[in-house]
Amino acid sequence: MRWLAAEPIESERLRLEPLTVRHGTRMVSVLADPSIYHFMGGEPPSALTLARQYRRQVVGHSPDGCIGWLNWIVTLAETETPIGVVQATLLERSQAAADLSWVITPAQQGRGYATEAATVLVGWLNEHGVTGFAANIHPEHGASGAVARRLGLHPTAVVVDGEVRWES
Template sequence: MDITGDAVAEPKPGRALKSARLLLRPLRVDDLAEMQRYAVDPAFWRWLPLPPLTAGSVAAFHAAKMAEADAPDRWLWAIEPLDLHRICGTIELRTQDAANRAADMGWGLDAAQQGKGYMTEAASLVLRFALGDAGFERVWAVAAVENEASWRVMERIGMRREGTLRHHADVRGVWRDDHLYAAVRGDALPARP
């Protein structure tokens, strides 16, 4: 089904997206060990409004995402650089308001792979898919005010800052302010990666 509830052809569109350097593909069972390796690093989870990640909590996340892989209202891609032949993160697109065709995006990347442009490339692919084939009118994302790397990704892919959400997330007992970014159908986006 698409975001309006109408039937769509199987398999679900957007199952795999590709650029010159990246393959965004469905999460697989054999991705768990790699996810556990990078996700337990505090540099990975520091901005997430979750308790510190452990191998067990990463396994639970992985199992939950595998179980909802065919849900019509969300997409989760493993980010696999073609030269690494292993995943280095995930990116997700979630329907937030089907009636108004609105979705949000969220992502996480192995700290050792940050600064290489992978997330900008992945987020650009997902945003173009969201505002194109997936049929969304509006896509938004948030990042901690202090997480400049993440909100700079949003800017590089053509999202615009709409404001700052004060005390938006409780991150391990500390209230965090988040910048809100969005793109809408018809916005001029940078060239395709």
């Protein structure tokens, strides 16, 4: 099975760069704020942890080949400064459905970057045949819920690891 491969995506203010292992060093400071992990768990990663994680992710699929991974670093187009990440996990062999996630560093939150990045991601995925979208969001994470609503997702009754499943 050949999965979709991430390509550069641009919006008015942002550039989504396909993830590379080299991004690890640049992303340590972006992902360093402990408040990022309040809803999703975990802790700020080290450069070594990110290098290992990114080395696994850039392959583009799970070890058994059953799940496709698309990962981008979100940068400000004007300065090329990294401010976050977006991800699409392809769950079906048809590649018609994707789970989405987004993280913007707290210093850049409140400016619409998560919505802008996720919107251009969904547009790119639509152009490549992906038509169904979902996201798992902590019920108290109002900002992520707002992004999901802007993407046309709606909360369902399904709860996965304490997070509400939103679907289009």
